[in-house]
Amino acid sequence: MLVDSHCHLDKLDLSAHGGDLHKALQAAFERQVNHILCIGIDLEHIDDVVGLAEQHEAVFASVGVHPLYRESREPKLSDLIEIARHPKVVAIGETGLDYFYGEGDLQWQKDRFITHIEAARQTQLPLIIHTRGAKADTLAYLRDHGKGEVQGALHCFTEDLDMAKQAVDMGFMISISGIVTFANATELRDVVKALPLDRLLVETDAPWLAPVPHRGKKNEPQYVVEVAEKVAALKGVSLQDVAKVTTDNFFTLFAKACGTGEAN
Template identity: 40%
Template sequence: MLTDTHTHLNAHQFDEDRHEVIQRAIENGISRIINVGFNRETIPSSIELAERYDFIYSTVGWHPTDAVDMQDGDLEWIESLCSHPKVVAIGEIGLDYYWDTSPKDVQDRVFREQVRLARKVGKPIVIHNRDAHQDIIRVLKEEKASEVGGVMHCFSGSWETAKQCLDMNFYISFGGPITYKNAKQPKEVLAQVPMDRLLVETDAPYLTPHPYRGKRNETGYVRLVAEAAAEIKGLDLEELASITTANAIKLFGIR
């Protein structure tokens, strides 16, 4: 049974057929889903989804591209939600230097505040990192993120960066890009990540795997990601699924 460790089933792209998408995921062997709430709009709908389905869990956090919109009281609100039985992590949080929507200093402050919160409440962290590898590592080290660990969502960095993340108690998660023919670096890094630190995800509705690239992604397609990962690791799908699901259960504290 597979676990999609990062998806956005509450996104508007699923408004017309959300339940059907979830049913297709079940039919594809997905037994657990981590849905991500990342701003004022998506956090409540993510928790609502987790309350509706017993196999769906939620994260709560503030995305770096929305950092400029974070207001007084939002951090306290996120902290209050961490006691919810279906909230399993703080995230997705981090740095994004690709989209020019929030100043870097604001992103840095919001990121650090949430790492400190994760340490306070004892929750793992879900990291968003786009074109900010060195600064992500620096902040995680300075804020002692290794105390709670977490996951590097849809990892796109080098093996050197991955090693630093592993040393800080983080798991490495891969999505649709490992199914692309030209995705040389992610495949090389995945091949080296220890099996007890490997996770798979979709990031649906984004980053759709081959052969559906260009269309809407959905959680059931994590099976395609897992098949690609299993081939790279020289395992059968069942073994890859079992190990990565056990990793997810351990990281997120899921029963």
């Protein structure tokens, strides 16, 4: 049993499944991908994200505004907390800092990140973080504003081992995407080798970043199997071991998801 700990079901290209999301989910279930976390990236479409979680027992949702979505409705603390009360909303985010693509004065990113951190602190839900080129500030904001009370996941991790270790020390898990299968991802593979398996999650970030051998295709939840297979090879363990441990990790971190549904 596997969990796709980060994907965007509302953004999937369903042409391979006749436009039917249920068929895409069924393809994942047939490969033993039994649970999926659908990530909120703006507030304009949060009803769609939560609605998918309501419609499918095996799907959970998060609420947040992506750090590159400047034009999205401002994520007020009260709004995040209110939406997070929904029984299928199990996390705050995606949020974070992106200095790689971000341009100009990025104070607005920092302010929104602080808001999300506070929402996670007040709701006691895990925080899903997008971080790129912002190692020092991401870690500093988590320490200064999380106050040791916030845990979560650094999703689609592409930073260095030092950042991963510091995040793990703060109670965060490191989520590995299909990038780990790319030929040029040597540093990421070294991170996977160095970290204990009980601090890792696996994800697709679908519809983006399809793993080898599916590169060039639109990504989807069933391909988290290939991510897990690569992690297993790097760790020198079985796919079954990776599936069990990363699934346990998911339900330990996203504790609100426990007992709310099985694959149908």
